[in-house]
Amino acid sequence: MIERCKAGDPGAFAEMVLQSQKKVFNIAYRMLGNAEEAKDMAQEVFLSVFESIKDLKEEVKFNAWLTQITLNHCRNRWKYLKRRQYFRTDSLDDPVETEDGSVPKAIYDPADNPEIHLEKKMIQRLVQRGLLELTEEQRELVVLRDLQGFSYEEIGESLRLPEGTIKSKLHRARMNLKEILERSSH
Amino acid sequence: MDCETARDRFSSLWERELSPLEEKSLKDHLASCPACGKEFEQFEKTMGWLRSVEEVEVPEGFLSELQKKIESRKGGLPGAEPGGRGFHIPPSFKLPAQAAAMVVVVFLVLYLTKMVPIDGIRTRVTPPIPFPLSAERKSETMLTQKETEKERGALEAGRPKGGEQVHPPVPIQKELEEASAPPLKAESKKAEAPASSVGAVGYKAVDSNEAAKGKPLSPEPGRAAREQVIKERSAAASESPREIVLRVADREKVISPLLELVKRFGGEVVATEGDAFLASLPTESFSEFEKELAGFSSSGKTDLFPAKKDAAERSRFEEGVKKEEGSQKSQGRAKLAAEGGNRSMIRIRLVEK
Numbered sequence: 235m236i237e238r239c240k241a242g243d244p245g246a247f248a249e250m251v252l253q254s255q256k257k258v259f260n261i262a263y264r265m266l267g268n269a270e271e272a273k274d275m276a277q278e279v280f281l282s283v284f285e286s287i288k289d290l291k292e293e294v295k296f297n298a299w300l301t302q303i304t305l306n307h308c309r310n311r312w313k314y315l316k317r318r319q320y321f322r323t324d325s326l327d328d329p330v331e332t333e334d335g336s337v338p339k340a341i342y343d344p345a346d347n348p349e350i351h352l353e354k355k356m357i358q359r360l361v362q363r364g365l366l367e368l369t370e371e372q373r374e375l376v377v378l379r380d381l382q383g384f385s386y387e388e389i390g391e392s393l394r395l396p397e398g399t400i401k402s403k404l405h406r407a408r409m410n411l412k413e414i415l416e417r418s419s420h
Numbered sequence: 421m422d423c424e425t426a427r428d429r430f431s432s433l434w435e436r437e438l439s440p441l442e443e444k445s446l447k448d449h450l451a452s453c454p455a456c457g458k459e460f461e462q463f464e465k466t467m468g469w470l471r472s473v474e475e476v477e478v479p480e481g482f483l484s485e486l487q488k489k490i491e492s493r494k495g496g497l498p499g500a501e502p503g504g505r506g507f508h509i510p511p512s513f514k515l516p517a518q519a520a521a522m523v524v525v526v527f528l529v530l531y532l533t534k535m536v537p538i539d540g541i542r543t544r545v546t547p548p549i550p551f552p553l554s555a556e557r558k559s560e561t562m563l564t565q566k567e568t569e570k571e572r573g574a575l576e577a578g579r580p581k582g583g584e585q586v587h588p589p590v591p592i593q594k595e596l597e598e599a600s601a602p603p604l605k606a607e608s609k610k611a612e613a614p615a616s617s618v619g620a621v622g623y624k625a626v627d628s629n630e631a632a633k634g635k636p637l638s639p640e641p642g643r644a645a646r647e648q649v650i651k652e653r654s655a656a657a658s659e660s661p662r663e664i665v666l667r668v669a670d671r672e673k674v675i676s677p678l679l680e681l682v683k684r685f686g687g688e689v690v691a692t693e694g695d696a697f698l699a700s701l702p703t704e705s706f707s708e709f710e711k712e713l714a715g716f717s718s719s720g721k722t723d724l725f726p727a728k729k730d731a732a733e734r735s736r737f738e739e740g741v742k743k744e745e746g747s748q749k750s751q752g753r754a755k756l757a758a759e760g761g762n763r764s765m766i767r768i769r770l771v772e773k
Contacts, residue, residue: 251483259478273479277486284490357469380470405431412466 236293247287251280254297257382258304264377265308266315267366275311279304298391301384305374305392312370364414372407379404421449426456430463661698661765662706666716671695671772674716678768681716685709687763696769703764713768 235253238246258279262272282303290299365373374393378384386397393400426449432438433446450457668674678697682689685708687701701709 248483248487251486255478255482256475259482260475263476269476269479273482276478277482277489280486281489281493354472358473361469361473376470380467381473381475401431405428408431408463408466409427411470412462415466415469416462 236287236290236296239287240290240293242288247284250283254300255280258300261301261304261377261382262308262311264362264365264381265305265373266311267362271311271315275307276304279307282307295391298388301378301388301392308374309370360415360418363418364411367414368407368410371403372410375400375404376407376411380408421445423449423453423456426450426453427459430460433460434464434467661767663767663769664710664713665769665771666713667771668716669772671770674770678713678716678770681709681712685712687766690765695771696767699766699768700763701766703762706764706766709766 235246235250239250255276259272259276262275262279263269266272266275279300283300290296365376368376375389378389378392379386384392386400389395389400390397395403426446429438429442429446433443436443438446450460666674666678679689682697682699682701685701685705687699687705687709689697689699691698
């Protein structure tokens with residue numbers, strides 16, 4: 235598929251986007267804390283991929299390369315938003331503004347239990363806010379490892395850091411997040 | 421195991437990376453140390469929360485929007501590369517182009533500052549006055565300065581405000597002094613009357629004359645005019661008008677015959693001001709003219725004043741002359757300049773009894 239993308243096959247590119255969009259969008263959303271910004275940024279990531287995939291030499295490292303592009307875009311976007319003091323965090327289940335007024339987003343809840351749903355929602359918000367209080371590097375590590383489930387090897391390839399460094403930095407990030415969540419949940 | 425070491429291994433314990441021995445040792449510490457035990461509980465809770473965070477779904481239409489963006493970039497500006505975000509100028513061309521643009525701007529500014537006199541530049545080259553001026557010359561110079569300031573004010577009216585304050589245009593003054601120095605010296609011997617305002621009139625006349633002839637203005641429009649002013653002024657000063665006071669019963673009745681008389685003697689009225697006329701007459705016919713003029717006077721005689729005797733009145737008259745229409749003045753002064761020394765200036769003042 236990557237071969238065909240490099241050759242300029244639009245079908246292969248669409249296939250690649252469908253395979254990777256969830257990962258890219260989720261990293262962007264957790265890094266920026268805003269769904270709209272995350273969507274725009276994820277599309278920018280794929281535009282970059284579209285424009286530069288022909289230069290990718292090692293196809294096997296496509297995922298690490300894609301993660302690098304995503305994180306670079308996130309860093310740039312974060313700086314841009316920070317300069318404009320844009321720290322608003324929204325949630326995917328925030329009400330949606332429509333022509334008929336504000337309506338709640340339809341979120342599928344398997345438990346269909348309002349209490350569980352509310353608690354989940356609260357935890358999601360707490361975690362997202364806590365993530366945004368971390369440093370950018372710590373947030374990247376937590377998002378990749380604990381939210382996206384990347385292996386240390388994958389993280390090492392994307393961030394170009396040795397495994398030992400990743401582990402120690404990740405531990406510090408987790409302990410920081412623990413402190414933040416303790417403070418905010420009291 | 422101390423508390424710090426224990427807390428450093430929370431992540432390893434959570435990820436089951438510790439050896440069985442290390443794990444047992446840490447668990448023993450957590451069981452015996454309530455503070456560390458509580459810390460680990462919080463850590464586990466945090467990790468649980470993190471792991472409970474679900475992935476979010478990609479918004480609908482993500483791919484189609486992306487494809488539209490790709491299409492719009494493909495059909496972007498001509499010259500845009502697929503990797504570019506719009507018109508792309510290579511840096512190898514961009515820098516020299518920017519440098520060239522800067523040079524053009526600098527030259528443009530220099531050119532404009534040369535076109536429009538700037539005081540800041542002039543004040544740097546202030547020369548000492550080359551020769552002592554008499555009191556009359558000083559006042560004359562001051563008047564000339566005022567004239568040039570007026571002119572500059574008109575020029576600078578079109579320039580943006582906020583610049584430097586207007587200072588006396590020293591280099592121009594220098595030009596004036598240098599250009600006028602020899603005639604002024606000669607003039608001071610010939611005539612005592614300064615006739616400074618006449619000079620100002622002459623200056624204006626020359627300017628409008630030039631404009632009337634359709635001559636294009638030089639890059640320094642004031643300069644030629646000022647030089648002309650100097651010439652005019654020295655010429656006018658050398659032929660200080662005689663003044664005749666005509667005592668009449670009815671001023672209005674006298675005016676038209678008076679004008680005719682001037683014409684009859686080959687002269688012409690150069691300027692008028694209320695009760696006074698400045699006329700130019702052939703020198704040889706002056707005495708005849710004076711006799712004829714006496715006939716206009718109700719008392720049958722005229723009072724003849726040399727110019728220097730009534731300096732105050734003279735200056736008042738010259739003030740009035742200044743207010744005259746430009747065309748009238750310019751024509752009169754131009755003719756005067758053309759005819760030179762064969763003619764005499766006479767000022768006729770009508771005084772009603």
